[in-house]
Amino acid sequence: MERIETPILVVMNVQRGYDYAGYGKRNGMFAEARMKELLSIWRERELPVIHTQFDDPKQSSPLHRTNAGFHFKDGFKPQKNEQHLIYSSYSTFIEQVLTKEQKPIYIFVGFSLFPHIATVSQVLSTSDSHQYIVADATVSFEKISFNNESLSADEVHFAILTSMMNDETTVITSFMAKQLAVSAKNIGKQKTTT
Structure with missing residues (x-):
């Protein structure tokens, strides 16, 4: 963790649409509370x-920009000095999120671990960056496996986090993320990449 310079908190897709029943049962009932704690620390420092x-291209999706589910959940609206990115494809996301900062550090929280956070983290791992995935501040949903067995949201979460771990991706807790923020250098240099 000595590598930390200016950790960038990426709050992914904390949108009302994920509360719709169509996504199935979720895990992380306290995930939003952990996200808010981290967001508060990042803002204070x-x-x-x-x-x-995420602007789902499917108009029937709760996450399509014309539907109410597209909007942020309460307490997650970006502030003026924070970057706000709307995306429909991962290529757009990567182009706008990657910074020119040397060896950037990304701290991921939000919805959903798969496919959004896992896909973006995988792509970023090929760049000169490091990703931290906050296990208790990210959310997964139940799924049906390839052999038609039901996997709980916790089982899905554990499996995906395990598969994401590599030299450039580390799984941490929200407590550890707070420590990264507290020990970060370059405090007070809020950056809004474009």
């Missing part, structure tokens, strides 16, 4: 924050 909203 004037560290960079990126908020994303």
Whole structure:
């Protein structure tokens, strides 16, 4: 963790649409509370924050921009000095999130671990960056396996986090994320990449 310079908190897709029944049962009932705690610390220390909203191309999706579910959940609206990115494709996301900062550090929280956070983290792992995935501040949903067995949201969460771990991706807790923010250098240099 000595590598930390200016950790960038990426708050992914904390949108009302994920509360719709169609996504199935979720895990992390306290995940939003953990996200808010981290967001508060990042703001207090004037560290960079990126908020994303997924604009699902399918108009029937709760996450399509014309539907109420597209909007942020209460308490997650970006502030003026924070980057806000709306994306429909991962290529757009990557192009706008990657910074010119040397060896950037990304701290991921939000919805949903798969496919959004896992996909973005995998792509970023090929760049000169490091990703931290906050296990108790990210959310997964139940799924049906390839052999038609039901997997609980916790089982899905554990499996995906395990598969994401590599040299450039580390799984941490929200407590550990707070420590990264507290020990970060370059405090007070909020950055809004474009």
